[in-house]
Amino acid sequence: MTPAEQMAINAAANEAIAKKEFLSETWISAENIKLHYVDMPKNAEGIIVAMSRLPINQQEELDFIKEIKSAIILKKHEAAVTLIPRIKRPDGKGFLPGPDAIVNGLFFEFKTVTGRMDKIGARFRESRMQGNNVYIRVDNPDLIKPRVINYLAKYINNPRYQGGYKGNIILTFGDGLEEKTYFFRIKDFKK
Numbered sequence: 001m002t003p004a005e006q007m008a009i010n011a012a013a014n015e016a017i018a019k020k021e022f023l024s025e026t027w028i029s030a031e032n033i034k035l036h037y038v039d040m041p042k043n044a045e046g047i048i049v050a051m052s053r054l055p056i057n058q059q060e061e062l063d064f065i066k067e068i069k070s071a072i073i074l075k076k077h078e079a080a081v082t083l084i085p086r087i088k089r090p091d092g093k094g095f096l097p098g099p100d101a102i103v104n105g106l107f108f109e110f111k112t113v114t115g116r117m118d119k120i121g122a123r124f125r126e127s128r129m130q131g132n133n134v135y136i137r138v139d140n141p142d143l144i145k146p147r148v149i150n151y152l153a154k155y156i157n158n159p160r161y162q163g164g165y166k167g168n169i170i171l172t173f174g175d176g177l178e179e180k181t182y183f184f185r186i187k188d189f190k191k
Helices: 003-021 057-074 117-130 144-156
Strands: 027-029 046-051 079-084 102-104 108-112 134-138 170-176 179-185
Touching: 003 046, 003 079, 003 102, 003 117, 057 079, 057 108, 057 134, 057 170, 057 179, 108 117, 108 170, 117 134, 117 144, 117 170
Parallel strands: 046 079, 108 134, 134 170
Antiparallel strands: 027 046, 079 102, 102 108, 170 179
16 A cells, blocks of 8 residues: 555545534544744645634644644654644533544544653653544654653552553654654553
């Protein structure tokens, strides 16, 4: 199967889930989005975004850009990415925790880590409350793959860990110019 054929299958899986789960949503291609405070990254074509997901203020735009950058990285690996709607809390104050995207037919939570190693654990813990699959983009040159893998293995094997072992974790290391992405099953970290 060619990469283009695989990408078409992945995009069809995303579309089927998006239509089933978000019946009244309108969808837009990321390359058609214009923001007020920041510029959209290049290479966003083919990433699908729920209209209700579009940011309404500067902070939301900054958070949205992180998600688009993550989607662009995954797209480089023949992944189809659809950013899904956020669900408002019943009281109208903020949003309920939940996944950020559909990636190749699976719901994923996106996290970006720029800080210390303990932020990896915090973001992973948050993601486990939001879904089974997590994508963590590590944007700190001091946090290298062997250290992060070792940290996650210790974290997941800690007797106090209650996040479960279902799902996948994708890790990307780098700053956009030179990145490496790794795909794991969470159960692979269990000893």
